[in-house]
Amino acid sequence: MNAANDAWPWRAALAELVRQTRLAQPDELAGEVAAAAGPLARDAWIYLVDQEQRELIAMPRPGAESPPSLPVETTPAGRAFMAVEPVAQPGRLWMPMLDGTERLGVLELVTGGDARFDDEDFLAGCDLFSQLVGHLIATKIPYGDALLKVRRRRRMSEASELVWRLLPPLTFVSRRAVVSAILEPCYEVGGDGFDYAADRSSLFFAIFDTAGHHLRAGLGTAVVLAAVRASRRSDEGLAEMARAADRALEEYLPELRFTTGVLAELNLESGRLRYLNAGHPPPLLLRRGRVVRALAAGRRMPFGVADPHLEIAEDALERGDRLLLYTDGVTEARDRHGEAFGADRLAVLAERETGQLPAPEALRRLCHAALAHYDGPPADDATLMLVEWSAEAVRTMLPVPSAAPD
Template identity: 75%
Template sequence: MSTAIDPWPWRAALADLLQRTRLAQPDELADEVAAAAGPLGLAATIYLVDQEQRTLRAVPRAGVATADPLAVEGTVAGRVFMTVRPAPVPAGGSEPARLWLPLLDGTERLGALELVAHGDVRLGDEAFVAGCDLFGQLVGHLIATKVPYGDALLKVRRVRRMSEASELLWRLMPPMTFVSRRAVVSAILEPCYEVGGDGFDYAADGDTLYFAIFDTAGHHLRAGLGTAVVLSAIRAARRADERLEAMAAAADRALEEYLPELRFTTAVLAELDLERGRLRYINAGHPPPLLLREGRLVRGLTGGRRLPLGLGDKGVEAGEVTLERGDRILLYTDGVVEARDRDGTSFGVARLAGLAQRDAGRLPAPETLRRLCHQALSHYDGPPSDDATLMLVEWSYDAVRAMLPTAGRD
């Protein structure tokens, strides 16, 4: 068959995939994707990135041997995941041609899609590759819509049991990456299987982008409950159109009423005017966010100080700064900079800023954070003693383009 110059088979394939998956359970999705790709002369395999973003793991199919996991570092599939750029692999020897595509829900990185060509399918044809990309986009959206209805897709991403606190917080937090025309938000949270009290949040409406990072004192489920209460209180206030100061006060009241035995939650609450670049923020006992501009650390954002959430602090004034296009705000919890090696040397703010500056503009925001977080965790002498959370917010049209799989980047 020849589909390279005929767009209609793709329309049929997309319609077939939508029909097949309407009533499919999460554990049936991979089989339905493969069935829809078959008439196009393609064998499709879905790979999802594991929770720690170190390997890509194949989604099992009925009656088909599951492929071995692929490392994110040092493989074609991993490069596709990191750069969100497709990669064709020509036929060689007994191996057929194949195409690796980034698997995305919008711009949230989920993994990679492998398409293996059979017959006279020409993966070098531009129109055919564009059809493959459209097919892959639909697969990414379908994965995101099916995840809440069962455990199969979640289990693919896990290499071990998750703690109760982690189960709670991962279900409460938004996706790790958000991209609009004017800004990019990305976050990462480790150790992902044993999160204590770290968390993050964001929301974009109209000309305002709200974002926040949290760290509740303590460990395990009790700390997770504190962060859950803070998240709920702040969201309730925000959705009632209250300002940052009122959101912080709502969190104070909620912790005092529902979890008085907890000590406190440190946090940064911020809102960015996406049209003018005006940033307002409150820092409730948290490490100061870092302002990066043109690959350089400009300064820490030290304004808007108040006591941690739960302790109450009336009369605080929000800090303000006006951003320039392309500016990045890096937020972090103390578990990142306090990581210590066997000699007792901490990872430190200077090292964090230096690594962030090195990768600024060179990598998409999610990949910058993935590398930063893994470098911080590798600094620990033994298992991490605290959560390590990073959030990167970029006010930039260029950053948005860099997040799209069709963006031309070297």
């Protein structure tokens, strides 16, 4: 080890990890991570969060018995995942593992009794190492099934396979905004979907819900997503995107009834919001933790039903405002007495569950609280999307370089 590595030993671990994983298959990643961390930790395990974001599941590696899965809600590992901060225990350190800001799981570093968790250089090295692991996981996912299979508890439907491969990552964070989404039932998603794109001073975001179920609904959402993206990437506006979706559904899937959705653009400098609503539930505006109103303007017919009277609505956001978008699978779900969940209950739950939590964790809790209302599995897709215009929110989305032993 040279002088630079002696002064900051994580340098060697990072270099070794990059070198060893260049040609690694996805199923070999866990073993390579453990080997690269070897000079600095006695062992290292990758835990990926399951599709429902309820458990952390250890990624298998050759010649080693995998440790048991860990509940997100009640374990130190889960706390590291939820709070996006290191959590120390005697002899081990749990590091949040992200691809940029997308929460993938946690990295367990078995350190023994001599680790100094109050050493900022040590924690900074752990953070860099775990973030590199997160990036490598995201990079390796398309090349095999091992990483996807770890996160699954059962078979995924054909429609879900289609839709999940088309969607962007569940979380996006820039210096001025946060976007996060969650879909349930994650193994049976049919016609729900979402999209976003940030370029220069503009943030585009959208949510979709195609009528029907199973693969045909998924095909409808796929067509709408493709049409809207093609229009957006040709520098066309919201009205043109909506018309592109109409034309695509009419041409390729005329037998489908329609797709509802919201298309929106947020100016990241001024907070000016422009949006249109194609037969979809109106988004809720949360300000300082309270629902202040629904964005009920900008109405037009659902996509697939040509509407010459298209209207683009405008609103003005304040810094720190959040927009909650959702599909009717959330509000129309019924309990065992037949009572619908309803938009009012969603608003109350949004105020109670989101608070000042980071957007991904707020949505995870909101979704699980809503699912608890259902009488059995959801009968329809239930999708939630939270958009926050705030520079301060970014601070809660990045790992905190400190850890106090439990």
